[in-house]
Amino acid sequence: MRRTVTTAVVMLACASVVLAAGVKKYGKDLTLKETTKISAIYAAPDSFNGKRVKVQGPIVQVCEMKGCWIALASDQEFQTIRFKVEDGVIVFPMTAKGLTATVEGVVSVETESVEQQLEHGKKMEKEMNKPFDPKTVKGPKTVIMIKGEAAEIQDAAGR
Amino acid sequence: MNWRRLNNVLHRDIGYLAVGLSIVYGVSGVAVNHKADWNPSYRMTKTARQIEPIEASDREAIIREALEKLGIDEAPRNAFRPNPETLQIFFRQATYSIDLPSGAVVIEGARPRPVLFEFNQLHLNTPKRLWTVVADAYAIALIVLAVTGMFVLKGRTGITGRGAWLTAIGVLLPGLYWVYYLWR
Numbered sequence: 411m412r413r414t415v416t417t418a419v420v421m422l423a424c425a426s427v428v429l430a431a432g433v434k435k436y437g438k439d440l441t442l443k444e445t446t447k448i449s450a451i452y453a454a455p456d457s458f459n460g461k462r463v464k465v466q467g468p469i470v471q472v473c474e475m476k477g478c479w480i481a482l483a484s485d486q487e488f489q490t491i492r493f494k495v496e497d498g499v500i501v502f503p504m505t506a507k508g509l510t511a512t513v514e515g516v517v518s519v520e521t522e523s524v525e526q527q528l529e530h531g532k533k534m535e536k537e538m539n540k541p542f543d544p545k546t547v548k549g550p551k552t553v554i555m556i557k558g559e560a561a562e563i564q565d566a567a568g569r
Numbered sequence: 570m571n572w573r574r575l576n577n578v579l580h581r582d583i584g585y586l587a588v589g590l591s592i593v594y595g596v597s598g599v600a601v602n603h604k605a606d607w608n609p610s611y612r613m614t615k616t617a618r619q620i621e622p623i624e625a626s627d628r629e630a631i632i633r634e635a636l637e638k639l640g641i642d643e644a645p646r647n648a649f650r651p652n653p654e655t656l657q658i659f660f661r662q663a664t665y666s667i668d669l670p671s672g673a674v675v676i677e678g679a680r681p682r683p684v685l686f687e688f689n690q691l692h693l694n695t696p697k698r699l700w701t702v703v704a705d706a707y708a709i710a711l712i713v714l715a716v717t718g719m720f721v722l723k724g725r726t727g728i729t730g731r732g733a734w735l736t737a738i739g740v741l742l743p744g745l746y747w748v749y750y751l752w753r
Contacts, residue, residue, distance in 0.1 A: 509647075
């Protein structure tokens, strides 16, 4: 009995080390070989609109309510891009912040009206538990995001 | 073996098999039902701190100075500047957001809740793949338990007596609620 328990503990410990050191897959497999720079999408959003891309960057935000999106930092400062998945298809862990993610999906470029931004801001306020100031909405805004179903997070321990 | 004995054996043994999963799904179900009021999987914390304003202007120097003023030796996972005045430093257990000109720091933490995190992951089928098969099998097992459960006893307390009324109430409950939900 004691030997069985010891073996189980050792196996669990080994599994955690393997998981901790590896790459964790979320959703479908990544298929694209070429990685696009996030800054390149921002430089020419219209040419990427509707196109499938694979991008990489550190995770700087995770949806607190459902884990249904992450924001990746761009290769240029002050720039992020949101990677959105259908609710429940992938649940990103809150503890993934700061880890590097590679994601694949279709670029979406949309113009958000003032009303849409106000509605979105209120939704984000609830999701992220952070105050939203409606005064920050000045006019229509172009929103660039990647809608996808495949991601890999490096060095994720799974929790 | 007559059909009732087979029914009861199935009900008993599938019931035993379903105990563990029923507890996982039940506990997580209650936790997730109230996610508008709390985060059922993570214990979220937010604390404030004050350090001296950051004077450096180069990105790497800013990070070095911030870590020094915070008194942190641990190597961060990453750092990011969402705007020229803010630096975010990411660690395994916390994210530090520093307002560079004022030195105001907000520390946000997200720790998985012991046991509940794992229960919720399974309940919400986060692992997908093999767990989808287990979850489907459990769902089928619940249907089998419900059906066989109706025929465990015979007589006054069975499905032809009190059981019929209680079963009818259980079937009507979701139907009546749905009508109320649509017409309210």
